[in-house]
Amino acid sequence: MTDNGDALHLTGGIPLGGTVKIRGSKNAVPKLMVAALLTEEPVLIQNISQIVDTRLVTELLEVLGCTTAQPVDGRLRIEARDVHTAATRDLEYFHVRSRIPVLTCAPLLHRTGHAEVWKPGGCSIGERPVDLHLEVLRAFGAMSERTDTGFKLTAEVGGLKGAVVELKYPSVGATEQFLLGAVVAAGDSELRNAATEPEIIDLISMLQRMGALITVQPGRVIQVTGVSRLRGVSHTAIPDRLEAASWASLALATDGRITVRGVRQADLGTYLNVYRRAGGEFDFSSDGNEVTFWREKSMPRPLVVETDVHPGFMTDWQSPMITALTQADGVTVLHETVHENRLAYGKALQALGAQMQVFTECLGRTPCRFGSRNHQHSAVVVGPTKLQGTNVHVPDLRAGFSYVLAALAAQGDSTVTGVSLLDRGYENFREKLICVGAKLR
Ligand code: EPZ
Numbered sequence: 001m002t003d004n005g006d007a008l009h010l011t012g013g014i015p016l017g018g019t020v021k022i023r024g025s026k027n028a029v030p031k032l033m034v035a036a037l038l039t040e041e042p043v044l045i046q047n048i049s050q051i052v053d054t055r056l057v058t059e060l061l062e063v064l065g066c067t068t069a070q071p072v073d074g075r076l077r078i079e080a081r082d083v084h085t086a087a088t089r090d091l092e093y094f095h096v097r098s099r100i101p102v103l104t105c106a107p108l109l110h111r112t113g114h115a116e117v118w119k120p121g122g123c124s125i126g127e128r129p130v131d132l133h134l135e136v137l138r139a140f141g142a143m144s145e146r147t148d149t150g151f152k153l154t155a156e157v158g159g160l161k162g163a164v165v166e167l168k169y170p171s172v173g174a175t176e177q178f179l180l181g182a183v184v185a186a187g188d189s190e191l192r193n194a195a196t197e198p199e200i201i202d203l204i205s206m207l208q209r210m211g212a213l214i215t216v217q218p219g220r221v222i223q224v225t226g227v228s229r230l231r232g233v234s235h236t237a238i239p240d241r242l243e244a245a246s247w248a249s250l251a252l253a254t255d256g257r258i259t260v261r262g263v264r265q266a267d268l269g270t271y272l273n274v275y276r277r278a279g280g281e282f283d284f285s286s287d288g289n290e291v292t293f294w295r296e297k298s299m300p301r302p303l304v305v306e307t308d309v310h311p312g313f314m315t316d317w318q319s320p321m322i323t324a325l326t327q328a329d330g331v332t333v334l335h336e337t338v339h340e341n342r343l344a345y346g347k348a349l350q351a352l353g354a355q356m357q358v359f360t361e362c363l364g365r366t367p368c369r370f371g372s373r374n375h376q377h378s379a380v381v382v383g384p385t386k387l388q389g390t391n392v393h394v395p396d397l398r399a400g401f402s403y404v405l406a407a408l409a410a411q412g413d414s415t416v417t418g419v420s421l422l423d424r425g426y427e428n429f430r431e432k433l434i435c436v437g438a439k440l441r
Contacts, residue, residue, distance in 0.1 A: 006420045008404060008430070011439045012389055013411040016256035018436035020247055023049040023074055023262060024237030026425045027316075028199040030057045030100040031176050032206050032237055036066065036078035037107035038184060039210060041232025043078045047262075048237060049427035053098055060094040060101055064108070083107075085114040092118065092149065099173060102130050106181030109142050109155040118150040125339040125396050132167055132174035139163035140181045140189075162187035162226055169369070170195040170220060170309045179203055182224035183212040191222045197310040198238055198267045206235040241267035242316040243426055245275075246401045248293040249320035250436070252280045253327055253409040257294040258436050264288065270313050278303055278325060299384060302330030306364040307338050319345050319402040326354040327409060328383040335364030340375040345399035348392040352406050352414070355382035386411060394418035397425045404429075408438060 024047040034057065036043035048054055048071055058068050058076070065084045069077040085091075085108060094101040095118040105115035115137070120128045134151065138144060140160040142153045162185045167174055175195040182189035194200075196216065204214050204222075210230040215223045244263045251258040252275065265272070265288040272282060279297035284290070302325060307315040315338035325332040326349060336342050346356045356379055362371040363378035370377045389412030394400035400422045407414035422429050 006417055008416045008419045010404070010407045010414050010416065011412065012387070012408045012414060014254065014408075014437065014439055016250060016254045016258060016408060016436040016438060019259040019261060020432040020435055021261040022240050022243045023047050023427060025199055025202070025240040025242070026051055026053060027172070027197075027242065028202045029054055029237045031103060031199065031203050032235060033057045033061065033076070033078060034100065034103045034107060035180060035203060035206055035210070036061070037064070037080045037083055037104060037111060038180065039230040039232055040081045043080075043232050044234040045076045045078070046074060046234065046236040047239070048074050048076050049240065051427050052424040053100055056094060056098050057100050060104065063090055063094075064104070083111040085112045088116060091116055099128060102133055103173065103176050103180060105133065105137055105153060106140070106160070106177055109137065109140070109153060110158060110160055110181065110184045113155055113157040113159070115142070115153040116147075116150065117153065125342045127340070130173075132169070132171045133177045136165050136174055136177045136181065139165045140185050158184070160185035160226075162189040162224075164190045164192070166192040167194065169193070172197055172200065175200055175222070176203060178222070179207060179214065179224070183207050183214065183226060183230065185226040187226060189224045189226065192220065194220045194222045195309060196220060198241065202238045206233060209233045209235060238267065239263050241271070242314065242398070244268060244291070245271045245317045246320045246398075246405070246426070247436070248275055248280065248282070249324045250405050250408065251293040252278060252295050252300055253324035253405050255295045256436065257292060259290065259292040261290050263291055265291070270311055271317050274303065274305065274313055274321065277301065278321065278328070300325055300328040302328040302332045302383060304333045304364065306335040306366045308366050309338065312366070315339055315342065316398045318342070319399045320405055322379070322381060323349060323402040323406045323409070325381055326356070326383050326385050326387065326406070330383060332381040332383065333363050334379040334381070335362055335366060335368065336377045337364070337366045337368040337370070340370045340373070340377055342399075343376055343379050344395045345402050346379060348399075348403050349406055351390050351392055352387040352410050354385050354387060354406070356380070388412055389414035391415040391417070394421050397421055401426065404433070
């Protein structure tokens, strides 16, 4: 394999085997870092992975006045003693590059009385609006003034007020925004139709250690009583269940045998059931932190896959799984109900020889917001198809891994460009590919 940073030259068609170690969840660690803004005392986050979002949020926290120490062995120390706001153009650099900076709004309103929100830059999986974040912040009493790039928000320092908010959709980001404000808002707050992903529970666990009063009630209701101060904490981030599933799908696709270290079985529950139905098998260590994945059946089995919010089949799990099911002995149906435009990887799979047709109709039973809005969010994949190596370009993070996965399942040589995008979510993924035996051209 040769790699000039943004292009990966692979030779596929070989069953892959080996062991990879994964660390903190890309969708948990950056939020835990933002929570450090809520206290003047030192915060130590462990098990972080050195990926783009972690580096970007570290820089943003420094622009906001925090002191951070260079991460050592996955440990990052943050001290938000003197937090201040920053110039719009400095903040814009971060907000247009990631979905995380918008989460600094609630802590900044509490600490400085000022925050800014940018209209979503959108990304390849959908428009990624922030209307629910604004709804939460306004509910806490923030005043908003439209600007040509989004909104300026103001509130009295330490003056957020508890509120009851009902989300029209259980948004992960909006739930995080709610938690980061409610824990220091005056009085009681309640969020209805809240997201309950493991990454949300991890943020709640850290806030609880910092002194917050948070109760997750049945039926997606989160109740919080604001406290006057939060203290420093040392917290270890949960492992990346999305990366673990990516490596599992690679074993299924290439008929390999891949061991993943540093997982938490409970976070993978729904994925494991789908994996076994797809003809895969797995074996966990007794402590549940290490698991080996392999293809049990001679060929993967076709499935009906519908993504949903937790505890459903996670949207970030679908593209690697569907890519593996191009090798299944029959027809697979996919209904993506979380992001409206997450099937762009279908074009690359077709270029590699897969038979994947996308549809705007809802091909499933899960209620979905996209049916009548002309979004290509369902697909049918006819297998098995022999994938032939070719050149493909990566559109988004999880699809990007699927392109590499498809190239490794294909016979012959492929060049995958745009792979630097994978550095957003997969720490040292080139080295990990070598660990599982991915071959040089
Ligand atoms: C998080 O994104 C994850 N990203 C996503 O993972 C993941 O796919 C998503 O949650 C769903 O689980 C991070 O945690 C950094 P949402 P987030 O708010 O918070 C709509 C990956 O590959 N919505 O739950 O942005 C939105 O358009 C990434 O790791 C609004 O309408 O997701 C989408 O249709 C991809 N208004 C739906 O909610 C809002 O204000 C889910 O979005 C916010 C969201």
